[in-house]
Amino acid sequence: MKMDIKDLVLDEHTAAHVAELFRAFSDTSRVQILSVLVQSEQNVGGLAQNLGISESAISHHLRWLRQMRLVKSRRQGKEVYYLVDDPHIIALFQQGVDHVQKER
Template sequence: MRSNDEAVERCEFMHVHEDIVNDVENNMPDEETLYDLADLFKIFADSTRIKILYVLFESEMCVCDIAQLLKMSQSAISHQLRVLKTSRLVKNRRDGKTVFYSLSDNHIKTILDQGLEHVQE
């Protein structure tokens, strides 16, 4: 005899709500877009990158300043900044010999603010 939980988990497709399925299917982003979105969220899966993004919320900074603030090596910070730049989350500008980094746009702050709100609930 099957329990109610087993019956709920196992969909027999006896009655598909085609209108709902079609509406959802029509509103789903395409596979490539979903793949790109998954890649974006992978970038947020590293606490060092999250720290760097939070630092850059406050101010444009160079590698040396970020390294000192986070008590990490310049090499480690540079590596993470490369990843963030490749993902278009940060941008840079040169002032003489110094390269300053900042957030690419306000979407990054919005994404992290929403995530932080979610984990603090």
């Protein structure tokens, strides 16, 4: 029997989801945000202050990450704390960071 290339290709629907997942890590600001949230819980203002990005921009990114279910949020008083708690996501992200840092 013969091996068909089409059997190797991800169907478009799955591929779109994979692309969407990786898109979460494809922006400099989001990478910086996630580099914190994979290690410790943090609120919007704290992130904005430490990353030098506006609170609004941070919030937009977090909304996106929340809709993708990549971060969890918890309100404590006026503040909302975010974190990444999925070990697979953390591992995936860290692997990308490691690969970049190994290249020098």
